[in-house]
Amino acid sequence: MGQASRQRRYTAEFKRDAVALLNSSERSIAAVARELGVNETSLGTWARANQLSGDVKTRKHQSDAEREEELRLRKRVRELEQEIDILKRFTAYWVKEGK
Numbered sequence: 001m002g003q004a005s006r007q008r009r010y011t012a013e014f015k016r017d018a019v020a021l022l023n024s025s026e027r028s029i030a031a032v033a034r035e036l037g038v039n040e041t042s043l044g045t046w047a048r049a050n051q052l053s054g055d056v057k058t059r060k061h062q063s064d065a066e067r068e069e070e071l072r073l074r075k076r077v078r079e080l081e082q083e084i085d086i087l088k089r090f091t092a093y094w095v096k097e098g099k
Contacts, residue, residue, distance in 0.1 A: 010038070015046045022047055024070065 010018075022032045022043065029047070033040040062070070 008038075010042075016050070018043055019047045019050045 018032070018036055018038065021036070022029060025032060027035075029044050030040050033043040036043070
């Protein structure tokens with residue numbers, strides 16, 4: 001069987017969500033595509049199609065409240081990631097000391 005016969009089909013909702021993730025992150029198309037397990041070309045095509053149709057807000061069209069919320073959420077994610085790292089280190093230390 002060739003590549004064409006194994007081509008995956010994605011729902012419109014998945015494509016919309018993938019593009020929203022791309023637009024809300026500061027990561028490259030390649031990084032987001034890898035994370036989602038999709039082809040970079042496909043994600044890029046979906047993003048361009050959505051921008052042309054006006055279905056997805058771009059960063060330029062975000063309201064001040066949306067920008068503030070995004071910044072607040074990004075800060076909170078960084079804080080939570082730091083907490084997770086601390087807990088991982090503590091757990092490794094605790095397990096090591098418990099032996």
